[in-house]
Amino acid sequence: MLLTVFNGSPRGRASNTACLLEPFLEGFSETAGNAYELHYLAREKELEEHIRAFSEAECALWAFPLYTDCMPWAVKNFIEALAPFCGRQSNPSLGFLIHSGFPESLHSHNLKRYLEKLASRLGCPLIGTVIKGGSEGIREQPPAMTRALFRRMRELGQVFGRSGGFDPVLTARLAQPVRFSVWKLPVARIGLKMAELMYWNRMLKGNGAYEKRFARPYSQDNAEE
Amino acid sequence: MKIVVLNGSPDSRRFELDCYLAELEGLLETRGHVVKSFELRAMNIGHCTGCWGCWVKTPGECVIRDDSQKVCRAAINSDLLLFASPVIMGFTSAVLKKISDRLIPLLHPYFEIDRGEIHHRKRYERYPAVGLLLERATDTDEEDLELIRDIYARMALDFKSELKFTGLTGNPAEEAADALDRL
Structure with missing residues (x-):
């Protein structure tokens, strides 16, 4: 499977999003024949390139933090640029990984609803949405504090790499606490x-x-x- | 009441929201309100880079110096902050989202427990009520409108406030002015 990943964090490479994606993509790559390409939506000048990547993708993963209770600006900017693709036959399947500084996943529920509606608006088969709370500062935490989380992300990636879907048990565990x-x-x-x-x-x-x-x-x- | 309008229309060729706001602002002024309107598309506003400088370097102020400072100052000193936007791909415009992301200097990085949930702590004593004015697109359905309302209601919670008004440009501006008058 070729996975096209869009990192929508305003911090790009130096983001908590990137920290979560890294073990996920390692796990994903363990399945022979899997490969991915990574794009950073915060790089405004590369918007044309991002649109092209979306148009050619077979399977896309969008990952970003909750920002004022919704998506960051760069993600909305990208979504608007995708308007011409609404209903196109060959759109990629879409999965979402969203995370927040708030420890509870309930803060991200509306965003999940929005994103899943967006997938249907675009006519993209929906893979699902993974929500992780309490992500503030993980990029700076000592390995002992992040080991369990990164192991889980790796497992999530492994299952995704094999099946093309998010493991429901792991997804539910990552979303804890809901409140x-x-x-x-x-x-x-x-x-x-x-x-x-x-x-x-x-x-x-x-x-x-x-x-x-x-x-x-x-x-x-x-x-x- | 002091009202700050954030006009999130991305394009000057789209007249509906602009015309509606001009009419609404006129009505509100004749009723004694003080209205300050920001045409976001014409302003120099960069996007939040997530540096958290507004929390840990220059508390309360963004390190990027642009027109966002004017908006922050006006917003926090208003009684009502009206987010106005056409619905694009099921949500308010990127132009409006850009300034929303730049309002975080008005909050404090510390968390507190509020109504059983974790939210940001107040930075200021008082925050404006939040209003939402939407211009439907041809593909906008009831579910889209409900989602946008739900998202802004939660955003208002984080801004220590409440979503007190939702209007559509399809309804008469008089109606919106009446509703805002009653706040």
Whole structure:
């Protein structure tokens, strides 16, 4: 199978999306005869190339983060450019991998609905949608923290490489938690505090911006530009 | 009420949304509202690169200096932020999505628990109500409209606000002005 992958992250190569795709594509490539090509939608100047890649693809995987509760700009820009392909007979089958900084997958449910409708609007056979929450910072985490996730992504890729579909059990596991139960919320709260201290505050301090972290540059007390 | 309109029409050759907004803005002004309208397609606005500089380098402000700063300042100081767009491929325009992505400096990177879900923490004391004005395309169906509403309702949650108005350019501008008046 030849898989055409579109990475829609605004960060392109240096993205959490790329970190999730890497083990998936390794697993995918284990099946003899499988090959993939990778495109970065954030590279605005390559839009024509992306359209061509879509038009020639037999099977396409779109991967990107949730951005203000939907797709990032570059992905919408690409979608608009695909309007002429609506209903074309030879459109590729489409699979989606979406992830969010929010730990629960429920934040991505509307986007999943949109993407699946988009597949039908384009007339693309739908492979499915994989949702992964809690992806913020995985590109910087030590291997011990990401090992289990990357192993799962690799397995997902292996099954995809063999069957052309997303394994339902792995997909369901990756989507956990859908939401936190009342009992788990206190644990989640501790996790959020850890992220604050170990991730955000570390970066803020490294940039000498920690003291300004609650700044309100546009509040009316601050003079108009 | 202070109303900020984000006109997400991508093309000056499409008149429907532009004309509708001109009429609606006129009506709102005669009713005493202060309206500030941004024609996004004519503005110099780059796309978010995901650098998180607005959270960890220059908190509250994007490191890319362009017209997005004007929009952020006006938006956070308004009572209603109206997202206006033609429906293209089942969603609001890329032009509008570009500025939506650039509104994240208005939020704080820290998460908190809000109504049992994880959401961003407030940066500002108050946030504008969110409104949505859509121009249907020939392929737009009810499911598309419901999806767009659902997505903007969740976006409003993240902006510590609520989706309080949804209108269609197919309905009279008077009707929209009445609905906005009642907010």
